[in-house]
Amino acid sequence: MIDLSELRDSAQKAFPADKLVPERDAAWALAAEMGWLMIELPEDQGGLGLGRDAAATIHYELGKALSSAPLIPAMLALRAIFEAEHFADKESWIERICGGEYVPLNMLPGKLETAADGSLSGKVSGYFDADMASHLLVGAAGTYLLVPADAAGVQLEEKRLWDESRRLFDLHLDSYAPDPMLSVAEGVAGAPLHDSIARSAHLFVAADSLGGATAGLDLTVDYLKMRKQFDRPLAMFQALKHRCADLKSQIVSAEALLWSRAASAETVSVTALGAMKGYATDSYRIVTEDMIQLHGGIGLTEEHPCHLFMKRAMLNLQLCGPLDHWREMAGREALELTSV
Amino acid sequence: MTDTNHLDALRTEIRNWLAANAPQGWRDIAEHKAFAESQRQWFLKLVDAGYAIPHWPAEWPGGGRSLAEQKVIYEELAAADTPRLLLSFVTTYHTASTLMECGTEEQKARHLPAILKGETWCQGFSEPGAGSDLAALKCKAERKGDVYVVNGQKIWSTMAQYADMCMLLVRTSTENAKQAGITFLLMDMKAPGVTVRPINQIQGDEEYCEIFLDNVEVPVSQRVGEEGEGWAVTQATLSAERGLTLMELSYRMRGNLHRFAEMIGSSGRAEDAGIVRDFGQLVTRCDAACAVADQFLQNRMNGIERVGDASIVKNTYSRVLREYSLFGIRLGGMDEQYRKPITFGDLNTGNWMADFMNSYAWTIAAGSEEVQRNIIAERMLEMPREPKGWVA
Known part of the structure; x- marks a missing residue:
């Protein structure tokens, strides 16, 4: 049995966070070669039979590197196929996809x-x-x-x-x-599939976002330690330190929610997962918004990667239902659960 | 028996006990003194049942519980909406761990059994001029034979007006580093020269006190650690409780979300998408506060604690608590501007203006939000400290 820390280590080696946006075709080939497509596939179908949290661990690491390999939509499509009850040609499709043939699921309506x-x-x-x-x-x-x-x-x-x-x-x-x-x-037959795919989609987009947020904050803190103004590193100014501390708290709380939801992904409501995704993607947005500000002028240029993080965060906010939608859904669910 | 079964059994046992024994009507107590007495009675009842000191060593009745068991106990106390153990909190955590780690055999024998019979302690640490910078404290103690003679002032001592004893930090030397001249004493609150004055808080509570010390004599035998080594003892005191309280408070906060649902329903705003969204956002924020508190405890059970983790848990909870009460003020509208009786010892009472004001206790007390940010930035993110040596 592979444990999550082994998966994390191998993902970090394959997609190091200091090589941002690796070339797509090579990244895709590497992701397929690593066998990550098969992580969630049941063992009797030739997969590793791990849970959604294992897959999320990979997406978290790929998010750090702003991975261009479309592993999330491929894994969602694969799940739809292996969970489908009446799909005759299922086995050959599973084999084809696990072999690296790219079949994505749409992540917008x-x-x-x-x-x-x-x-x-x-x-x-x-x-x-x-x-x-x-x-x-x-x-x-x-x-x-x-x-x-x-x-x-x-x-x-x-x-x-x-x-x-x-x-x-x-x-x-x-x-x-x-x-x-x-x-x-x-x-x-599609309804339970949709429910199951949505669970994974929210976890994966959230994991990608919080991996990105973590990498973004790391880069920002490193920059503040290196950049000197007024004869001292910017990281010495309490005004900036406190902002970084708040960003760290934002990320850690969102990650705690992500991994607690990931651990109960089969039992919590889809709304609880969607709301978690909303919180995680919004945390990514908050971190990258400050990332540009704290980098100053260089953050506004294409020469520096700040903008890549910010743009990815903004897109993640829209995938699988926007923030307002999930806030409203979470509110409605809590109204139903708590008002008797 | 597996670990999970064992915890489930404990959970059932406590739940059954609470069904018969949880105090009723405590939210309606109008007098602070009566509230303190109800707290004392509830603590003694929990001592008898074996749930009051799960974190003490196994030789004590009800002690020797694992962190996982402690978590179950606090989850159930929160779920049953029992009053928080406010009066005995400092006593069973901070005093007990200080005595157990640093006290003399005589001090332990005298005080630990007394605590289980209701002896109550307060903390005499902060001073008007020593808040976030605690080591700057000035309260002076001079040794005269077998006693220290203490003069000075302490502030922000929780429930000191009901305390029998005080953990007192005093300055016995002004030479060398400011931490080096601090000594830790155990002071009888009934000693001549001790005056306690409760502070009227902005929401009408009187949870904190000032303590004035005028030539108070404390026997040298009531010193913990050596003279001038009180700072190290203080660190043992302050690290006594790691995460259980914030887990309990986060669960209590989430458990009271029904108050908002009732307000939204009764005011006919369930179709107001803006309100519903903001409620949903708050629900998720509460879930995140619970998750981060849970994760902290889970990591501790696995022997992992990174510096700064506790600060993140505290800052997350205290910010959500502020937002929580503000949402109540917003939903209640003008109604919330009329004074209502307050509930003592609770942070999620539904008296939203009072709850809002009370929420500052968690962004200011026990290391302010700003101090926690410094800890996160300097010790977790390893950002450099500011240079010392500023002179006015």
């Missing part, structure tokens, strides 16, 4: 219409690095469907992001005739 002949039209957003995908897993309205990237009626459109560490695509379907063999889950 989509809207599809089904015509009388069963063909699909509409747009699904939030596919990371779809240019290297062989198929796209469409998760919308309880249905999970694999769509070949090169099929008729399928078009991918890259939408340029502020976040330069990742690439994001919209999927456009125009009277696309779905292949019944590629239907992973339909109708009611």
Whole structure:
């Protein structure tokens, strides 16, 4: 049995935090080679059979390096496939994905219409690095469907992001005739899948965010120790120290919530996980906002990586439901639970 | 029996005991003296039941509990909404650990059994001129034969008006470093020359006191450690309690979230998305405060404690507590501006203005938020200290 600290160590070695935004194709190949795609896959299906917390540990480390390898959407798609109950071709797909074939799940909503002949039209957003995908897993309205990237009626459109560490695509379907063999889950079967995938998605995005926040604060503190003004290191000024201390507290409390939710990920509500994701991504935003300010002028330049962290934090806030949505959901849930 | 089973059994045992024995009506006590008496009675009841001193060594009845067991006890005390052990807190933690670690056999034999019969202690550390900079204290003690003669003033002593004894820090020398001239004494609060004056707090409570010392004689046999070595003893005192209180307080805070749900429901604002969102944010903040307090204790159980961790737990809790009471003030609107009777010894009473004012106890007392930030920045993030030697 692999323990989490071994996973952490190997992730740190493969993706050191001082090599930010590693080249994507090499990073993806390395992530696949490390076997991380198989972490959550049950042992009887050839995986490591570890929990969602193990996967989150990897995403935390990759977040530190602002990894460009789209491991999160690939692992979410893989989970949808291995949890699907009535997907005939499941085993060969698991093998293909674990072998490094890239099949992402969308991490933003989509809207599809089904015509009388069963063909699909509409747009699904939030596919990371779809240019290297062989198929796209469409998760919308309880249905999970694999769509070949090169099929008729399928078009991918890259939408340029502020976040330069990742690439994001919209999927456009125009009277696309779905292949019944590629239907992973339909109708009611999709609901429990959606629930399970959401649990992982929130944990992973939160882990990525807090890895990034930690790396961002580390860089900031190092900079303040090195940079001298008024004949002393900036890190000596109490006004700046106190801000760093508050950022540290923000990160540590968010991490405590992340790992406590990760440990109970199968039993807590999806809302509790979504609210945790909101808290973690907002913590990332808070840290990177101050990261630029505390770096001063250099923080405003493309020569320094501050902006990469900030832009990634802003995008993470939007993935899998924005902050306001999860705050409202958490509020509603607490109103129901506590008012008798 | 597995560890989990054992803890579950303990939990059930306490829960059953609390169902029959948890004090009722304590939130309605209107007189501070009556509140103190109710605290004394509740403590003695817990002593009898074996739940008052789980952190003491095993030779004491109810002692020898693991940290995991202690956590269960405090979780259940919080869940049953029992009054916090405010009066006996300093006594069973700070006094007890000071005596156990540094006291003479005579001091231990005299005071530890007495504590379990209700002897109550206060802390005489802070002074008007020595708050965050505790080592700057000036309260003077001169040795005359077998006694120290003490003159000076102490402040912020919790529940000192009811205390039988005081852990007193005095200055016995002004030479060398300021820490070097400090001596630790055990003082009888009924000794001639001791005057206690409760401080009227802004919300109407009187939890803290000033202590005036006018030629008070303390026997040399009541000194802990050597003369001039009181600072080291103080460190033992201050590290007596590591994390249980903040875990308990965080759980109590979360357990009282229903107050907001009731206010939102009764004022017809359950469809006000802005209010619901802010409530949701607060719920998650409370969850994070609980998680960070839990993590601190869990790490301690595994033998891990990084310097600065305790500061993060305290600053997280105290900030959420402030936001918590502010949300109540906001929800209550004008109603909260009319004075209501306060509840003694509780931080989440639903009297939101009072709770707001009381929340400062946690951003100021026991090492202010700013001191904690210095600890996090300088000792955890290893940012350099400011140069010393400022002269006005």
